[in-house]
Amino acid sequence: MSITAVPIQPVKRGYVVWLWIGIAAALVIAMALAWKGTAGVVAETGTNAQFLAYNAGQPAVVETDSGLQYQVLEAGKGGATPGDDDLVLVNYSGKLRDGRVFDESRQPTPMSPKSVVPGFAEALKLMPKGAKYRVWMKPDLAYGAEARIDPQTGEEAIPADALLIFDIEMVDFMPEAVVRQMQMQQMMQMQQGQGGAPVQGVPEGAAPPQP
Structure with missing residues (x-):
């Protein structure tokens, strides 16, 4: 040894x-x-399907029955959320998978869930006041096979079959009928203040209807 x-x-x-x-x-x-x-x-x-399959497994990402994916960045005040008969006031930024921004609001923008693409409408109706969401929309929930052209430049802003990513902030919302009534009141007040003709159906000098 x-x-x-x-x-x-x-x-x-x-x-x-x-x-x-x-x-x-x-x-x-x-x-x-x-x-x-x-x-x-x-x-x-990879493909949009591969991206969405991977993204669905990321922390805090929720996928709805339609295939819309979203992540709550700020929960907001909770409680009520808008419906199809509401007008919403939002800040938003939209971009493609490569990070290119194709649209964004410069100030709080009013819109109706009935007048936007299905994925954006679905996202709006999930959001309470003060909420901020990041949303991923597959082409079927956005513009599908239709490319979108920028009317100012004439160039392609959104390619066909594009997956869209939006950051959305829900500033406020209220029933569309109430907003229209408020607009009518303002118009009547302006006409009366300028000595214009009375609005049809409203006696001259009468107070405008209250909401």
């Missing part, structure tokens, strides 16, 4: 078991991270 050899102290069996468990766990984590990285690359460069 060599007099220079240093004997290895025996290791308890329990330590060996935990050592192998640790090694196995590290391998599983490494494989998961590698798969996640690969899946992310495939999603970014």
Whole structure:
């Protein structure tokens, strides 16, 4: 026997078991991270379906029955949400998968859920006042196979079969009928103040109807 050899102290069996468990766990984590990285690359460069399948598994992303995906950035005040008969006041920014912004509001913009693409309408009707959502719309919920042309430049703003990503802030909403009545009141007040002809059906000098 060599007099220079240093004997290895025996290791308890329990330590060996935990050592192998640790090694196995590290391998599983490494494989998961590698798969996640690969899946992310495939999603970014792959089809819309691949992107949405990957995105649906990301933290806090919710997918509805229609396939709309959204993430709540700010929950808002909770409670009531708008319907088809409401007018909403929103700030928004829309972009493509490559990050190019194709549309954005410069100030709070009024719109009706009945006058926008299905995915945008669905998102609006999920949002209480003060909420901010990020929304992913597959082509079927946006413009489908129809490309959109910028009327100012004549260039293609949204390609055919584009997946759209919107950041939306719900500033306020109220029934469309109430908004129309308020507009009529303002018009009547302006006409009366300028000595214009009375509005048909409203006696001259009469107070405008109250909401």
